[in-house]
Structures are given as structure tokens and as C-alpha cells.
Amino acid sequence: MEKVPKNIILIDKPKGITSFDCIRRLRPVLGVKKMGHAGTLDPLATGLMIIGVGKGGTRVLNEFSGLDKVYTAVAKLGERTTTGDEEGEVLERKTVEIDSKDAKEATLNLKGEQNLPVPLYSAIKKKGKPLYWYARRGLPVDIPLKKMVVKEIDFEGMYKENGITFIGFRVNVSAGTYIRSLVEELGRKLGVPATTSAIRRLNIGCHSVNEAGSLEDIEAGKVVFDLEF
DSSP states (O other): OOOOOTTEEEEEEOTTSOHHHHHHHHHHHHTOSOEEEESOOOTTOEEEEEEEEHHHHHHTTHHHHTSOEEEEEEEEETEEESSSBTTSOEEEEOOOOOOHHHHHHHHHTTOEEEEEEOOSSSSOEETTEEHHHHHHHTOOOOOOEEEEEEEEEEEEEEEEETTEEEEEEEEEEOTTOOHHHHHHHHHHHHTSOEEEEEEEEEEETTEEGGGOEEHHHHHTTOOOOOOOO
16 A cells, blocks of 8 residues: 655545535645645545645646546436436436346446446536536536446445335446446446435545545544645
8 A cells, every 4th residue: 555645635525515625624724725636526425535735735636536446336226316316306216126136237237348428417528618517507418428447346235225226336447437327327227217325435546545534533633644835
């Protein structure tokens, strides 16, 4: 495991806030305004974020942007939303009956390279504006396809809760892969609508969420970082 460079900190992002909210909370604690991060996590998602602090830290963030990432995720079957996860407006809902064997086969068949539609609520740009700009204004826009590579995937089981079917999986993907896109593709393979119920990022390259501090501990002064200005 490589040592974390100076002015780079690892945090375990909590659910319910944006990636930039993490930076807003860290600025007064660390006493530094110039900060950035390598790899956005949706508000629904939790897990590892790599944050650069000061000029030295933000300058090296590009070193992390192309690294593979490892996630665990939960797909909710029978529902399709505007955002591709449970944060969005429900566009379609139906009762589904899926065999566990079929669920496992479809999940494992996500492995490999494929071109998939990116989520409408994403920062991918079209005509100079991010897709979410169009989505928030209800404007039509062509959704681009993006190469996404699933290098390894493990089926972690299927379960039901209040009559709703969920599938859990763990995946190692190339940089730029959207888990929400993979979940929707899983639904297409099963012939049912699907949306993302949970995402947790475990690794970015060789760096693990087990090395990361929580925002609460950092704010309480329980975590000390190797910072140099």
C-alpha cells in the first residue's frame, strides 16, 4: 500500500451530502480555502474520497483521476428514476419476480467493456453544458454513450424487502464508469426497470476507505494529516 502524499487526505464520505459539501466542511477545520477532490460521489453514495489541500495537494489530484475503483452497490429492481438512483423522481414502477440464478447470471454478465448511456443527472457535457443543466430545466438532450469497463464483479446475493427485490454486487471498474449506468444495464439484462439503492466506494487505486477518516472525527480533531504549506 503506497503512502499518501503530503497535502492529500482520505475521507469516508457520509450519505446525504455532496462531494463539495465535504470540502465546505473541511475548509474551516484545516484553515485552507484551496481544495479539490479526485472523483465525485453522488449524495446517495458513501465511501472513499481523495482530497487535495492547498496548491500542492490540488496539483497532484490528476494522478488519481485515471485509477481503477472498487465499489459495492445495491440494485433495486422494478423501479426506474430520473437520476438513476433513489434520490430521483420515479418514472416507472412494477412488481417483478426474478430467479436468483438469473439475477446472478445477469450480474456476472456485466463484466467486460461496453458502451452505456451516462446518467442524465451527471457532469458529462453536451454543447458546453453538463447534462444535469438540461435535466433540471426539463430540456431535451441526447444522452451520450461512454465506454465503461468492468474488470471484476462479484454477485453478493439477492433479497426481498417489503416485496421489493434487491441485488447486491461488488465491482472493480475503470475510471469514468458510472455505477448507476451499470445498475440500469443490469435491469435491461433482466428485462425489468432498475435503479441504484446504495453505492459505497471502497478503493481508488491502491488506497482504501479503511485508511480514511470520517468527517466527524476530522472536525473533532481526532485525525491528524501530513499537511505542509
